[in-house]
Amino acid sequence: MADIAAPRRAASLAEVTPSLKKRRAAEARFKAYGIAAISVALFFLVALLSTVFYNGASAFQQTSIRLTVDLKQDVIDPQGRNTADAVMTGNVFRWGGLVDEALLSQLGIDPNDELLAADAQKLISGGARIYLRDYVAENLDQIGTKQEIWFLADGVVDAFMKGSISEETEESRRPIKDRQIAMLRQLEEAGALEKKFNTGLFTFGASSRAETAGVGAAMVGSMYMMLVVLALALPIGVAASIYLEEFAPKNRWTDLIEVNINNLAAVPSIVFGILGLAVFINFFGLPRSAALVGGLVLTLMTLPTIIIATRASLKAVPPSIREAALGVGASKMQAVFHHVLPLAMPGILTGTIIGLAQALGETAPLLMIGMVAFIADIPSGPTDPATALPVQIFMWANMAERAFVERTSAAIIVLLGFLLIMNVTAILLRKRFERRW
């Protein structure tokens, strides 16, 4: 037995070995290609994330200047009414006067030296007067007293303090003068110049001044749009897929519809914007730039994604479940709604969240409906003019001032944060509720 088997095995090995080597090499090569592809992708991801974080991290801090402001009664409200209304109305420039006075006395500058005073005034944000007005309107009892208040420094000062404008550059080539730098050093020594956490980045709307520009309005706008998309795309998408998957007869018409839905998923998003402009704004007369219109356009864009995901997860529910339900006397509708749909829900939710995340990052369709715009006020409802997070990034990327560079990256970080949260939620939902057969 052994005598016969041994030579035969040897012979077959001799025959197989070269091809085996080839096959093993092919497998090793394939693995190497895969690892190479993943490494390249990872490299670009790391490069992207590190540039964004490197540029954007500094935007989460903002330079502020502490001033002792004399809230003079005769300047703020000469009639002595001391109501929020009296504070909010009237000449806004009176607040600027109070801030300037406090700054000049802090620096020990003679207000009559107009050129020096003008240089000093440029250190404080142009938004300081509005900040002071709003501050006093909330603290009416402080009128007539002296208060220590932190004001935002000008965007140029902030960029200088963070090192994006270098002191080594020739004075005529940088937007900050030598004597302004001396004033900053003086403030720093007195402990009146600090970098604080930038809450304004999350609460302010768009602004032409870098230091008072934030993604607050854009986040609210994006939220309204996502609510509209969720409220419309989820029910319509799920209803359409249930009908197509469970009830519709299989014929040429349903095939045609299916092809069209798959096609729509691949249509460039700008096309939906053109459609939205023609239908929602020009025909239905909905307001331009409104989050509602944006939401409707993004709904159209997201629907195919949701329908395809929903149909796939309905298909994944084994037919035995339906048959068992029908077998014990359930109607077709009961079988679908009581048994098939709950089992398909995790897949549907995952598809919906991924669709929403895709919609959250869109700018092109919003261009046509007037949402790529400078919008300073935070929208108070879905029909108010609004903008979206990716739009804010686009708008800031086009600004000339250096201080906007870090804000652009900061806005990207915020957007990436939202996308990460949504995608993680989708994965968790799937892991938690998915059933396998």
Added chain:
Amino acid sequence: MNKRIAAAAIAAAAVAVAGAASARDQVQIAGSSTVLPYAQIVAEAFGETYSNFKTPIVESGGSSGGLKEFCKGAGPATIDIANSSRPIRESEVKACADAGVTDIMEVRIGYDGIVFATDINGPDFAFTPADIYKALAADVVVDGALVPNPYETWKEVNPAFPDWKIAAYIPGEKHGTREVFEEKVLAHGCEETGAMKAMMDGGMEKKAAQEACIRVRKDGASIDIDGDYTETLSRIDANRTGVGVFGLAFYENNKDRLKVGTMSGVVPTTESIAAGEYPVSRPLFFYVKKAHLDVIPGLREYVEFFTADEMIGPAGPLANYGLVAAPKAEREALRARIAAGETM
């Protein structure tokens, strides 16, 4: 579940209808990306100053895009103001009239300069329109004959220039800036180099010759930038021997990264533009629908606020950003025209 879905759909539809019924209560503006930063500054200051009006909305989209939107018709569903970095064209006025927009008020807010700049470490360029024409035009005159542009480097164009391969980043066709570049630089250069004369001697009509004059070469030496100046700047960062076309305000904000070239011996500054010495400057405009003035809350106030000396004057925030203020008499005449409601 079914009922809840239906209820949600009905609620959404109700919101949609409610939205359609409410009228607009803030000013809507669209147009030139050159005017955009100025309009943003004014809109923001307007919102802060008038607490009873909402902050106007300013869209970008280029002069042509804004005017196209502007001429779509009258009524609250259309924009009130179009920003433009060039005067409105006759064809656009006609399109406006066809759509029912007849009374248009023209507001000239000030002037802007167009500068040619290189990377900060580049050499000093002293351009003339003829140099730019020879470097960038499609056809140029060599030894008295009209030939397709043969120049490869700046040195071949003018021996005073460095031996750099020609790469110029110029504004794309949708920009109002492009028109100024064509009119004030290429067309002048065309005449100075004798190319215009050569074309007409070659049997071209005057109009055809003028069009041929402003045609730029398509062999990759002249690159159209359809985005904003930040894109031009990043192209220069990537190609240190490139020459870019910028607005004066953008250059002023990025002086530590760009070196500006002179044009016909004049350094572009707000002063030299205001004095009319720097040749490549242009007025900036916005156009207002007169019919909207008393319909849209805040529109009249916005126009008056914009044209006040506190905004467009030489000490205002717009001049601080880089706008070249118009002379005092011109500003006063502008305000008088607005007060009288004069239209085009």
